[in-house]
Amino acid sequence: MVTEAEQADGSAEDWADVSPEAARRLVRAAVEAFAERGYHATTTRDIAGRAGMSPAALYIHYKTKEELLFRISGIGHEKALRIMEEAAGADGGPAERLAAAVRTFACWHARHHTTARVIQYELQALSEEHYAHVAGLRRRTDRSLRGILQDGADAGEFTVGDVPGTTLAVLSLCVDVARWFSAEGARTPEEVGELYAGLVLRMVGARP
Amino acid sequence: MVTEAEQADGSAEDWADVSPEAARRLVRAAVEAFAERGYHATTTRDIAGRAGMSPAALYIHYKTKEELLFRISGIGHEKALRIMEEAAGADGGPAERLAAAVRTFACWHARHHTTARVIQYELQALSEEHYAHVAGLRRRTDRSLRGILQDGADAGEFTVGDVPGTTLAVLSLCVDVARWFSAEGARTPEEVGELYAGLVLRMVGARP
Numbered sequence: 001m002v003t004e005a006e007q008a009d010g011s012a013e014d015w016a017d018v019s020p021e022a023a024r025r026l027v028r029a030a031v032e033a034f035a036e037r038g039y040h041a042t043t044t045r046d047i048a049g050r051a052g053m054s055p056a057a058l059y060i061h062y063k064t065k066e067e068l069l070f071r072i073s074g075i076g077h078e079k080a081l082r083i084m085e086e087a088a089g090a091d092g093g094p095a096e097r098l099a100a101a102v103r104t105f106a107c108w109h110a111r112h113h114t115t116a117r118v119i120q121y122e123l124q125a126l127s128e129e130h131y132a133h134v135a136g137l138r139r140r141t142d143r144s145l146r147g148i149l150q151d152g153a154d155a156g157e158f159t160v161g162d163v164p165g166t167t168l169a170v171l172s173l174c175v176d177v178a179r180w181f182s183a184e185g186a187r188t189p190e191e192v193g194e195l196y197a198g199l200v201l202r203m204v205g206a207r208p
Numbered sequence: 209m210v211t212e213a214e215q216a217d218g219s220a221e222d223w224a225d226v227s228p229e230a231a232r233r234l235v236r237a238a239v240e241a242f243a244e245r246g247y248h249a250t251t252t253r254d255i256a257g258r259a260g261m262s263p264a265a266l267y268i269h270y271k272t273k274e275e276l277l278f279r280i281s282g283i284g285h286e287k288a289l290r291i292m293e294e295a296a297g298a299d300g301g302p303a304e305r306l307a308a309a310v311r312t313f314a315c316w317h318a319r320h321h322t323t324a325r326v327i328q329y330e331l332q333a334l335s336e337e338h339y340a341h342v343a344g345l346r347r348r349t350d351r352s353l354r355g356i357l358q359d360g361a362d363a364g365e366f367t368v369g370d371v372p373g374t375t376l377a378v379l380s381l382c383v384d385v386a387r388w389f390s391a392e393g394a395r396t397p398e399e400v401g402e403l404y405a406g407l408v409l410r411m412v413g414a415r416p
Contacts, residue, residue, distance in 0.1 A: 010238070037246070038245070039246065040245045041245075041249035053210075165395070169403070171382060173380060173384070179384070195373045199411050
């Protein structure tokens with residue numbers, strides 16, 4: 001069940017796939033704890049406590065703290081990849097697809113800034129095997145955006161001197177929204193997405 | 209004394225002003241520890257150990273772990289501000305000054321990515337009073353860059369619809385270099401600075 005509070009802050013959709021409900025509660029508690037104190041300063045006891053559960057009850061769902069981080073990181077990265085692949089595969093010209101990709105990717109990082117911070121800043125805490133999985137998702141996200149830029153360059157609609165470098169800059173710009181975005185700030189997630197779509201179109205020299 | 213290793217990785221200049229040498233060693237050990245494990249998971253004992261000192265010797269220089277973080281954050285933010293103010297106050301037109309600001313600011317965040325990560329990601333661990341001081345430095349950095357964009361817009365050399373929003377995006381782009389930059393990566397700090405200066409000039413619609 002998705003609570004009203006979850007719906008209000010938009011965070012429910014991140015974890016809707018996690019079931020049973022106790023496992024989802026643990027994921028949400030872990031995200032909050034990791035964001036506040038960092039992965040290494042958080043114990044499974046802290047997470048269970050936040051979720052209103054006993055440490056023993058946590059172990060039914062997750063064998064280790066790292067397994068919880070991997071669950072969070074995996075879901076977050078898959079969601080980010082899906083947004084990018086949807087935009088890349090949509091109808092429309094390169095400029096339209098690029099604008100859609102940047103708009104939704106930046107907006108997602110604003111709306112889910114707590115989750116996004118955890119998945120970006122705690123990568124090195126993943127096990128080697130789990131890191132390899134997540135790195136694969138990150139490479140696919142990069143490739144998907146790079147494809148849009150290359151399409152635009154090939155069609156003569158964008159002027160991009162360095163396609164991999166510009167791809168990196170555009171992803172970085174969107175990801176970093178998670179660092180500075182505040183729900184109390186001057187802009188809504190949608191407004192950030194709109195601003196960034198415009199800035200990126202100019203960055204790639206899209207013909208108006 | 210600055211060691212060869214410090215010179216080689218470019219990290220010495222960050223802390224050259226910290227003296228005596230034992231205090232500088234502690235600052236460097238703290239940056240490494242905070243970057244690896246996070247502020248909250250690091251103890252003063254860990255830091256002293258990394259610096260090859262006893263916890264008692266640490267307390268001669270820093271009364272608390274937070275005081276060490278504030279020293280690091282203060283020096284890092286002052287350095288970033290100085291880079292921006294030098295570019296803003298230099299001779300030359302807005303495009304030249306903007307390119308110089310982005311080039312050096314991005315390059316600094318690449319070269320000093322470990323320090324930059326700590327000062328960006330551990331802001332919430334500062335005391336209220338120390339945070340207020342650092343926030344003042346951040347506002348001045350923002351104002352300095354915004355001044356260049358406004359000069360360019362006023363002179364008709366840039367086309368910027370939203371000056372505060374574009375300022376935020378440009379700062380964010382440069383700061384996030386610290387997150388993804390790796391000394392083993394394909395680009396040097398100088399190459400990142402050069403790439404970004406070009407992308408940002410286009411972002412503000414600078415006339416070629």
